[in-house]
Structures are given as structure tokens and as C-alpha cells.
Amino acid sequence: MKRFAIHSQRTVMPHGVFDATILIEDGVIVMALDGATEGMNVEIIDVGNAVLMPGVIDPHVHINEPGRTDWEGFDSATKAAAAGGITSMIEMPLNASPVTTTTEALEMKLRATEGKLHVNCGFWGGIVPDNAGKLEPLLRSGVFGIKAFLVNSGLPEFPHVSKLDLRKGMPAIAESGMPLLAHSELESPHDHNPIIDNRTHLQSRPSKWEDDAIELLINLCSEYRARTHIVHLSSSDSLKQIEEAKERGLPLTVETCPHYLVFDAESIPAQDTLYKCAPPIRSKANNERLWKAIKDGKIDFITSDHSPAPPELKHLDDHNFEQAWGGIAGLQFLLSAFWTGASARNLELTDICRLMCQAPAEFVGLENKGKIVPGYDADLIVWDPDKKVSVNRASIYHKHKATPYSDLSMNGKVLKTFVNGELVYEEGEFISLRQGQVLLK
Ligand SMILES: [Zn+2]
Known part of the structure; x- marks a missing residue:
């Protein structure tokens, strides 16, 4: 022993x-x-x-293996996680190939992890139009819940679902007791100006997209009583309807990410595609309202939404905003980035433990994790x-070293x-x- x-x-x-x-x-x-x-x-x-402290639990990570291991893989991602204080993560059903929308794809993913896990790792399944009415086998396969996109995911193999598709899937998800996790943006008419920088990228995805998607999800949650989770909330305008839905007793939860808290539209470099993500990074005033909601206990937990891509696909050199992959690499810096912003706003170590260990463990259903308890x-x-984190190429364990967090103290x-x-x-x-x-x- x-x-x-x-x-x-x-x-x-x-x-x-x-x-x-x-x-x-x-x-x-x-x-x-x-x-x-x-x-x-x-x-x-x-x-x-x-x-x-208990190890951080990150329920929102894109690892991309198998199939897109040139973007990120289990070996590099779980090393980065360990270096960043994350001991368990749950991996998203995209952007690996195949995407995790079938039991066969989950089996391939499990094989792909062999000999490569340096921290614990579980998996979300995905709902797409093709499998919406037949989720039961996937729900029984070992995944912790089902992820949906309400808007183009950027990946043709993972098409977004309509309200009708969600109606097909919600009864089985409700029956399973597991959550539906939704990328909450619903496209509505907007200016189709060329996207040439972070400002025009922000204008192209107004907060109304998030607010409309969340309204739709709250209505479906109310109708089917399926556990419903808003991933990476960026629009503070949605906080009120989320709070009201929770007060009504709906099984609704919400996460946000450090990049929506520590970066803001006013300060990020206009031409730097590293900061391109969806939903976009919004104004400083918006972000302060998110911080207030965190302090008031209205946001359930914090995740990284680590969504890396090779430098060519991020168009770091030619600044092609239309083509650049929308996703931020930040797994290794989840704890330090959030703590830096949180401690400046007087959050305490117990808040960090609740938001990054205990609450995500309870959300995922990891029964013996997230607390220091016998x-x-x-x-x-x-x-x-209190110790400064020095970030340099050698100390970053993500497969690709470019990350906006290297510019942050x-x-x-x-x-x-x-x-x-x-x-x-x-x-x-x-x-x-x-x-x-x-x-x-
Ligand atoms: Zn994501």
C-alpha cells in the first residue's frame, strides 16, 4: 500500500x-x-x-484526437493540464475526426487515449441532425452528457441543430439525467460587413445571438425538464433571464471562461487573430457584469474552452479574420488567468475551489472528486x-505555443x-x- x-x-x-x-x-x-x-x-x-487544493476540473476542452492530432492531442493536452493544475477534464465531441456522435466514434476515441493520459479524462457526446432522434445508445456508452451547437460550429462534420432536432433529442436526454450542453448563439439578421479585425468580428456576432439562443434553451428546458447547460457565456445581457429561469427551479446551469473575463474588446490588439473566438470577446463593461455575476453566485463554474488550432489555421501571419479558426488555446492557464482576475476582485480561495473544483465535479457527476474530504x-x-507565472515557449505544453495568455501578467x-x-x-x-x-x- x-x-x-x-x-x-x-x-x-x-x-x-x-x-x-x-x-x-x-x-x-x-x-x-x-x-x-x-x-x-x-x-x-x-x-x-x-x-x-483539489485539482481543477475542466469540463470544456477540445483535444481533437483522433483525426486532427496536428491541432492538439491527448499527450500534449494532458501534460498542459497537469502543468496548469487541472487533474480531470471532459473532452468535447468536436473537433476530433470522427466527431463523438456515435458509440463507434467514442470507442475510437478511447483507443486513441491509450498511454497518453497524464490527467483523468472523460467525454461528452454530440447531437447533430443525423442522430437527434436516436441518442439512447450514445447516452448509455459512458459519455457524461450531450453537446449541441445552435449555430455553425465551423466544422462541417458537426452541423448545428435546429429547434426541431433538439425536440427530438431532449426526451432521451431528460430521461438519462445527464445534461445537454449548448453553444448558445442563434443567428439573426445582422450586418454582413467584411470581418477584418476583432472589432468587426464582434459586430458580426452581436449579444442578441446569445440572448436569443438562451431564451430558446430556457423554453425547451422548461418544457422537457432536461438538465440544460449554457457553455461559455459571454453576453451579460443574458444573466437576467438565466437568473429568472433558475429562480423558477429549472435545471439550468451556466459557465464562463477566463478569456471573456480578463480580455476585453477595448484592449485586445485589433489585428490579432489569436483572440478570435465564438462568442466573441466583448466590452470591458460587459465583462465586469460577468465578474459581478460570478461573485453573486449566478455563474456556476469556470472552464477553459481550450480550442486550439495550428498557426496556419489561426492565420496568425496574414490576419485573415474571415478564415481564421475561432477558438482560444488556454488550457494550461485556466487557473492562473482566472485567479489573477478573481483575486483583484476579492474572490477568495474557497470561491476558486467552488468554481473550479467542486461545482464542475458536481455538474459532471464525478462523485469522488472536487473536494478534500476523506x-x-x-x-x-x-x-x-502570489507567485508570478512566467510564460515562455518552453513552459507551454499545448501542442501549439501561440496563446493570448502569454501576453497577460x-x-x-x-x-x-x-x-x-x-x-x-x-x-x-x-x-x-x-x-x-x-x-x-
Ligand atoms: Zn468549446
């Missing part, structure tokens, strides 16, 4: 931050004791004043909230990452690889 303990003066537990020693046996937290404990007959890793998995991180350096009780990453070095497990519902 492998036993060891970790002592931290700042251990983040569900009810506060404590000086505590955590005893771990065979990958599971078995005991949490007050303070520094002497006389325990085990190795104690004393991290002093560094923060000991019986829970020893997916743990040690990090220094961030605090919150990850010092150690334990996955299933094994030390995977320690200050720039991988200590023990392939400790991640496939997560299945």
Missing part, C-alpha cells in the same frame, strides 16, 4: 481554509488532521504556506497564489500536481507520466 501525507498551512476544504495534514492511501484521501502532525509513520510532504480521490494541487503558479495520488508534475518537470484514467459515466 502506498501511504503518504501532505501538510499545508492553507488547505482548501469545503468549509474554509485550514492548517491541515492530509493522509493519502492508494490514491485516496483517507484522513484530514488539524495542523502539522508529528509522529505519523509516513512520509510527509510539507508545503508550508503554499496552497493545497474518501475522495487524491487529485490534488499545490500552488502559490498572471499570478498563481502551480508547484505540484498529484493525479490519483501520484506526483505527476512539479515545478516545470514531469515526475510520473500516464497516471490519468479514462472517466466513464
Whole structure:
């Protein structure tokens, strides 16, 4: 049996931050004791004043393997995750090829992970017009829920669904108890001016698109009572209807991402396609309203929406905004980017733990993850909230190194990452690889 303990003066537990020693046996937290404990007959890793927290759980990651491994892959993505303090992630049904809309595609994906998981990884399935009325096999295959696009996904193999398609799929999703995750933009008439920079990209996807999509989803959620989740909320105009729907008791949840919080339309470089994403990065005033909603507990959790592409497809050199892939690479910087913005707005370590560990674990249905509690998995991180994160090419583990976060001054350096009780990453070095497990519902 492998036993060891970790002592931290700042251990983040569900009810506060404590000086505590955590005893771990065979990958599971078995005991949490007050303070520094002497006389325990085990190795104690004393991290002093560094923060000991559950590993971050990121339920929104695009890994692209198999089929588009030149965009990102399980090996590089799960290394980046470990370096960024993420110990479990759930992978989106696009942009791999095939897309995860059938049980066969999920099986191919599971084979593609073999020997490459350095953190734990589960999968979302997808709804497209072709499978909308026959989701049951996919819902029983081990996925944690079903992702939909309400607008062009940018990928022909993953066409968006209509309201009618959603009506075909919602009964089975409701029956499963698993969530429908929706990319919430609904196209409506707008100016078709050429998209030549970040400003015209923003104008081409007005907040009304998000607000209309969310209204449609709330109506369907009310009708079918299927768990419904708004991914990457960007428009603060939608907060009111989301709040009202929650007050009515609808099973509705919402996430947002650091790039909608720490970057704003006024400050990002006009010509830099690195910042192109959908929905787009909006105004500073909009983003401050999102921050307020986070502080008020009205946004359930934070994800990276890591959506990388090769530099040629991002058109980093020719700034072709019409053609550039819409997605931001940011997996490794999820914790530090969010913490940098959150700490400036007086959010606390317990808020970070709730928004990035506990709430996403509960949303996905990962029963023994997201908390430092006896019986829970020893997916743990040690990090220094005050230490600056230096980003350079060598320290980025994403397959492609271009990321808008390299221009951001961030605090919150990850010092150690334990996955299933094994030390995977320690200050720039991988200590023990392939400790991640496939997560299945
Ligand atoms: Zn996404």
C-alpha cells in the first residue's frame, strides 16, 4: 500500500481554509488532521504556506484526437493540464475526426487515449441532425452528457441543430439525467460587413445571438425538464433571464471562461487573430457584469474552452479574420488567468475551489472528486497564489505555443500536481507520466 501525507498551512476544504495534514492511501484521501502532525509513520510532504487544493476540473476542452492530432492531442493536452493544475477534464465531441456522435466514434476515441493520459479524462457526446432522434445508445456508452451547437460550429462534420432536432433529442436526454450542453448563439439578421479585425468580428456576432439562443434553451428546458447547460457565456445581457429561469427551479446551469473575463474588446490588439473566438470577446463593461455575476453566485463554474488550432489555421501571419479558426488555446492557464482576475476582485480561495473544483465535479457527476474530504480521490494541487507565472515557449505544453495568455501578467503558479495520488508534475518537470484514467459515466 502506498501511504503518504501532505501538510499545508492553507488547505482548501469545503468549509474554509485550514492548517491541515492530509493522509493519502492508494490514491485516496483517507484522513484530514488539524495542523502539522508529528509522529505519523509516513512520509510527509510539507508545503508550508503554499496552497493545497483539489485539482481543477475542466469540463470544456477540445483535444481533437483522433483525426486532427496536428491541432492538439491527448499527450500534449494532458501534460498542459497537469502543468496548469487541472487533474480531470471532459473532452468535447468536436473537433476530433470522427466527431463523438456515435458509440463507434467514442470507442475510437478511447483507443486513441491509450498511454497518453497524464490527467483523468472523460467525454461528452454530440447531437447533430443525423442522430437527434436516436441518442439512447450514445447516452448509455459512458459519455457524461450531450453537446449541441445552435449555430455553425465551423466544422462541417458537426452541423448545428435546429429547434426541431433538439425536440427530438431532449426526451432521451431528460430521461438519462445527464445534461445537454449548448453553444448558445442563434443567428439573426445582422450586418454582413467584411470581418477584418476583432472589432468587426464582434459586430458580426452581436449579444442578441446569445440572448436569443438562451431564451430558446430556457423554453425547451422548461418544457422537457432536461438538465440544460449554457457553455461559455459571454453576453451579460443574458444573466437576467438565466437568473429568472433558475429562480423558477429549472435545471439550468451556466459557465464562463477566463478569456471573456480578463480580455476585453477595448484592449485586445485589433489585428490579432489569436483572440478570435465564438462568442466573441466583448466590452470591458460587459465583462465586469460577468465578474459581478460570478461573485453573486449566478455563474456556476469556470472552464477553459481550450480550442486550439495550428498557426496556419489561426492565420496568425496574414490576419485573415474571415478564415481564421475561432477558438482560444488556454488550457494550461485556466487557473492562473482566472485567479489573477478573481483575486483583484476579492474572490477568495474557497470561491476558486467552488468554481473550479467542486461545482464542475458536481455538474459532471464525478462523485469522488472536487473536494478534500476523506474518501475522495487524491487529485490534488499545490500552488502559490502570489507567485508570478512566467510564460515562455518552453513552459507551454499545448501542442501549439501561440496563446493570448502569454501576453497577460498572471499570478498563481502551480508547484505540484498529484493525479490519483501520484506526483505527476512539479515545478516545470514531469515526475510520473500516464497516471490519468479514462472517466466513464
Ligand atoms: Zn468549446
